[in-house]
Amino acid sequence: MNQDMFSLQGKVALVTGAAYGIGFAIAEAYAQAGAKIAFNCRSKEHLDTALANYRQKGIEAKGYLCDVTDEAQVAAMVAEIEQTLGTIDILVNNAGIIKRIPMTEMSVEEFRQVVDIDLNAAFIVSKAVLPGMMEKKRGKIINVCSMMSELGRETVSAYAAAKGGLKMLTKNIASEYGAYNIQCNGLGPGYIATPQTAPLREVQPDGSRHPFDSFILAKTPANRWGTPEDLMGPALFLASEASDFVNGQILYVDGGILAYIGKQP
Ligand code: NAP
Numbered sequence: 444m445n446q447d448m449f450s451l452q453g454k455v456a457l458v459t460g461a462a463y464g465i466g467f468a469i470a471e472a473y474a475q476a477g478a479k480i481a482f483n484c485r486s487k488e489h490l491d492t493a494l495a496n497y498r499q500k501g502i503e504a505k506g507y508l509c510d511v512t513d514e515a516q517v518a519a520m521v522a523e524i525e526q527t528l529g530t531i532d533i534l535v536n537n538a539g540i541i542k543r544i545p546m547t548e549m550s551v552e553e554f555r556q557v558v559d560i561d562l563n564a565a566f567i568v569s570k571a572v573l574p575g576m577m578e579k580k581r582g583k584i585i586n587v588c589s590m591m592s593e594l595g596r597e598t599v600s601a602y603a604a605a606k607g608g609l610k611m612l613t614k615n616i617a618s619e620y621g622a623y624n625i626q627c628n629g630l631g632p633g634y635i636a637t638p639q640t641a642p643l644r645e646v647q648p649d650g651s652r653h654p655f656d657s658f659i660l661a662k663t664p665a666n667r668w669g670t671p672e673d674l675m676g677p678a679l680f681l682a683s684e685a686s687d688f689v690n691g692q693i694l695y696v697d698g699g700i701l702a703y704i705g706k707q708p
């Protein structure tokens with residue numbers, strides 16, 4: 444067995460939306476394994492804070508202001524990364540948003556915005572980095588899916604549609620480009636404590652847990668929310684040689700939610 448199969452030494456990784464949250468933890472894991480890190484976000488404030496936070500961890504990340512839904516911005520970012528760091532070996536399509544609105548009250552524009560960022564952008568960024576991977580005959584694309592790639596719930600119609608589509612885009616990239624020694628897999632986090640889920644964990648005025656918080660604890664065998672750090676090992680596995688024969692799979696990191704009927708109230 445190759446002892447260095449989890450090493451990313453000499454690799455270039457682009458993690459989209461990695462200013463904080465899950466993306467930041469994935470980028471940190473990759474840097475610890477030896478990769479050179481590039482990331483992007485839309486907000487200058489988030490970018491500057493993130494660069495300082497990476498530096499505090501000894502990571503000299505390259506940060507870009509780039510909206511992943513904008514093909515021209517993505518093309519310029521990828522070209523700049525390839526000129527300064529080299530061909531992108533690892534792409535994590537992590538950038539994403541959610542809008543929690545009952546479907547009958549959601550506007551078409553709101554639905555389209557979620558699908559644009561959570562699904563269409565993965566197509567845009569993957570299309571931009573695939574040529575370099577094809578030339579090198581090697582590459583890793585990891586799409587950050589969700590419980591909502593498998594399950595629905597009230598108010599998240601756009602998000603579930605996008606994440607379900609992202610699961611199938613993952614399988615299709617795996618099918619179409621596997622012959623180039625490119626592996627495309629999904630990472631399916633469960634319920635993770637990040638700014639995205641903060642509204643679901645807000646302490647109630649009477650000091651009690653948010654009802655959804657209690658619901659998730661009852662649905663999770665581990666009886667806890669996940670943390671971005673819980674994703675570091677699985678994300679490293681999918682980015683490393685250790686997963687060279689894993690292709691088109693969704694690796695769920697959910698504490699067992701998908702396997703469990705839930706604790707009796
Ligand atoms: P988050 O804390 O809200 O962070 C989202 C990141 O994406 C931010 O850096 C944000 O920065 C960036 N972003 C959003 N839209 C963008 C765009 N159009 N272009 C470029 N960057 C953009 O989210 P998270 O909880 O870390 O989630 C990260 C990914 O994991 C998402 O795809 C999410 O759907 C997925 N996920 C999350 C959970 C969970 O429980 N937290 C579970 C399963 C899957 P700017 O706002 O500055 O652009």
Ligand code: GCO
Nearest residue numbers: 541589590591632633634640
């Ligand atoms: C929600 C949550 C979920 C998580 C995640 C679960 O409102 O249900 O935001 O969608 O973000 O995607 O895996």
